[in-house]
Amino acid sequence: MNVFSFEFKQTVRSTLTWCFAYTLLILVFMLFYPVYATDISVWKPVFERLPEVILKTMGIHLDTLFTALGFYSFLLMYIQLITSIQAIMLGLGIVGKEVRLKMSDFILTKPMTRAQVLIQKSLAIFSHLGITWVYITALSYVVLTIVKTEPIDMTAFWLFSISTLLLQVLFASLGILIAVMLRKLKSIVGVSMSVVFTLFVMNLMQGLLDEPWLRYFSPFQWFEKNYIFFNGAYEMPMFSMWVLVCVVSLLGAYVIFTRKDIHSV
């Protein structure tokens, strides 16, 4: 497991930095809730006057916005955007590391099969994502119990949290797939941002256009908060899309990586 432990250690600092950012985001935003909750009568008309399109694109649901968990679910949209960026950057960064540094020769002439290299690297990626997820979930739970004014719907909370993890896994898988397909990788940030923001814009577009089929191409819509709130479950067709994309990405990455020619640089 030397590749795993090497990659794991190399990523510790970056994960700590991300967690620091999540801490700021969650604390600053959620500690604002008690102030806001005392003045619901003031805020409610403000939101009600906004056009529905804007509410939709911003991911605001008036029915739920005024509970602590509803408020949190609004924040979660942005947390998920950021964790998705972190996840795809990890996928690209760890699996694409040797491509970016032009040192594929180094790792692939070591006595280890390509499958082993890919699996150990993927494990390092998913471990860091797992740690990040546990941290976000625990912190969110603690903060929610502090600021809540009514009991928290734990089923919804868990479904929200797990949807974050599912998005992390999805974007990491996409990152891994892209990493094995590239012959050169100049900027991890550039590639990551363009993928995530394209999909995020798809999400906003869906809010605007309201075309049901568009949802299938917009992962940020797959775990729709309101649906989770009212049904206590994920939407099966969307969840199936998630399974499909993850399986295809990871299997595809495996097939490509174990067969591809490594050209000299």
Place this chain on the structure above:
Amino acid sequence: MAVIETKQLTKYYGKSRGIIDVDLSVEEGEIFGFIGPNGAGKSTTIRLLLALIHPTSGSATIFGKDIIKDAKEIHQEIGYLPSEVFYYDNMKVKDLFNYSASFYKKDCSQRIKELAERLDLDLNKKIDDLSYGNKKKVGIIQGLLHSPKLILLDEPTSGLDPLMQNIFFDILAEENKRGATVLFSSHILSEVQKLCHRVAIIKDGRIVKVDSVQNMKEEAYLKVSFETTQPIDLSTLIVDHLTQVTQVGNEVAFLYKGDINLLMKQLSTLDLVRVNVNEADLEEIFMHYYQKEA
């Protein structure tokens, strides 16, 4: 026993030629040179042997094992130095070596220390801060730290100063004495000549000649040049086997293979100012193969 054996090994990159029908056999304990200009297929062959790229057709074995199927086992005993070295950023030299060593089933720390001392490399420096030549040394140690049985070198000396080159060659010679087989690709013939027992000449993806350095030089060509008082008509020289003939004014130079006495008799009929007869070095032999086939 052949350590490396290739059978009609062929690689195409899409439609463009990599190597075609390469049959090579490198014996245990040999230092085998692989020479040819850029783009002839040297790197392609080495990358195929390392399973970095996959053959289009043909097959090859190392230590009797299939280069693709048994790559993992084979790599346990291979040391490889690519022509250009790149490493993880923000890492100390010793950390890279430790990571590299962690792939092998043996303790390499002693060997790392020895090699670093020999090559005068500071293990505590960050790789990013090293000069190109020093990075190359990192590559050398990285390739040798596990005392491999087969050492593959792809144009290894670029970027090393002459002093370091000598030390590097000494190390290779010692590794070879210890029992390691070495395959060495280069377009610098003098270094191949200095180090190798046998050489293969590759041209346009095909092996054109495999022979011992000794033989090549023996059956080799004499490098003849002379100067006459008057320009001469070369066709009056009735000697065969002249190649690479150049004539500038009164000066003539060519490579000659054949009876030296015959040549001398011919030369003695000329009004000479100066004569030079030398053994051709590998460079000229190499050029000879290249031009003959062209």
